[in-house]
Amino acid sequence: MENDSVLLASNEASDYFYSVGGGVHLGETSEEAVIREVFEETGVNYEIDRLVFIHENFFYGDGTEKSEKFAIV
Incomplete structure (x- = not known):
């Protein structure tokens, strides 16, 4: 949080917001x-x-394969 705000991202291909970030490396803590x-x-x-x-x-889908289910946690 900065100035009572949380950074979220979006893109033109999707109609939702998500947090910035990516994958965790092997042996890396969440922090x-x-x-x-x-x-x-x-x-x-x-x-x-x-x-x-x-x-x-x-x-569903990643913009190329509509039949796949995805979850981002």
């Missing part, structure tokens, strides 16, 4: 992954203070 991924996406080194929310997206 390390969050710090690394947010830096990779924003170029800003943030500290983790607390869990703000748990965000899940469930959808």
Whole structure:
């Protein structure tokens, strides 16, 4: 959180918002992954203070294969 705001992303191909980030590397803690991924996406080194929310997206397809089910947690 910064200035009572939470950063979310979207794109033109999808009609939902999602948190910035990506995958966790083998042996990496969740905290390390969050710090690394947010830096990779924003170029800003943030500290983790607390869990703000748990965000899940469930959808079909990735824009190319409509029959697949996906979940982002």
